[in-house]
């Protein structure tokens with residue numbers, strides 16, 4: 001997720017902040033200091049209020065994350081972006097009820113916080129009402145605790161409501177898809193949910209355009225493309241999920257002997273259309289020399305180094321019966337382009353990203369879909 005720095009870690013989940021993030025704090029200082037005529041006090045108010053807002057966003061993402069962990073879904077990280085937060089889950093939960101609960105947990109945190117803040121404000125007798133909000137944004141006479149409460153209370157309500165809009169990549173889109181998937185297949189539920197989301201996005205974009213509100217237009221474009229990516233991703237999963245390594249791997253892949261030199265490997269690269277080479281001792285698979293590893297080893301040791309000393313020997317090979325979707329995920333996790341294919345230790349061939357993309361292209365022409373999308377990442381947008 002581009003350039004980001006780690007803030008802290010909770011239950012094994014790294015919470016990171018994108019490097020563009022301080023821009024939003026600068027914007028807040030400007031908004032409250034200059035536009036709302038708050039001066040330095042206003043600028044400080046803006047920075048504190050916005051920092052609180054992002055704590056709220058982190059809590060929202062943790063709501064998704066902790067629920068996901070309860071269902072055994074690995075949460076890779078939470079990233080704070082200027083437009084909101086993203087909790088990156090390792091995979092989509094299989095059961096609609098699980099996706100439903102994971103998706104609804106985020107907005108639920110916001111509504112819970114809003115109720116909590118409302119009760120505290122009532123006890124402390126702060127004059128907190130939503131009607132103050134526009135005035136607060138336009139004219140900030142004094143930095144009061146009540147103003148901070150109003151701002152945080154309102155942002156929780158807005159965040160909760162906004163994320164319930166039934167359109168991908170908002171939580172509401174996932175909730176809608178999960179509800180539909182309880183009655184029909186997952187891909188079909190996705191296609192319908194994406195259609196509804198894109199229709200809403202078009203309406204939102206049109207209204208925003210007519211009213212000259214270009215923030216709405218930007219959000220509408222974001223929703224429209226996000227929804228399209230979700231459809232492609234799910235269709236890709238359903239196509240690849242039905243295929244196995246057997247149907248895609250290259251049987252004619254060349255291999256290297258453990259005693260070969262890097263010079264031999266370079267020669268083989270030039271003489272074949274292959275970049276990554278399985279290393280075989282007779283018929284027995286002992287490792288893989290990837291293109292990246294070859295280049296690195298050449299720089300470090302020169303061309304006379306022996307392959308067995310620099311090959312990757314701890315990468316588990318794929319089996320012919322393995323699911324292509326899982327192999328694609330393993331390739332991404334290992335950050336390699338190819339895996340050797342073997343059965344019972346005997347070398348059979350090589351499966352590469354290119355092989356997978358090729359068979360996916362062919363299979364999806366049959367299935368009537370297009371390219372694969374991005375990894376699964378529920379996104380949240382600030383209103």
Ligand SMILES: [Zn+2]
Nearest residue numbers: 106163171380
């Ligand atoms: Zn969310």
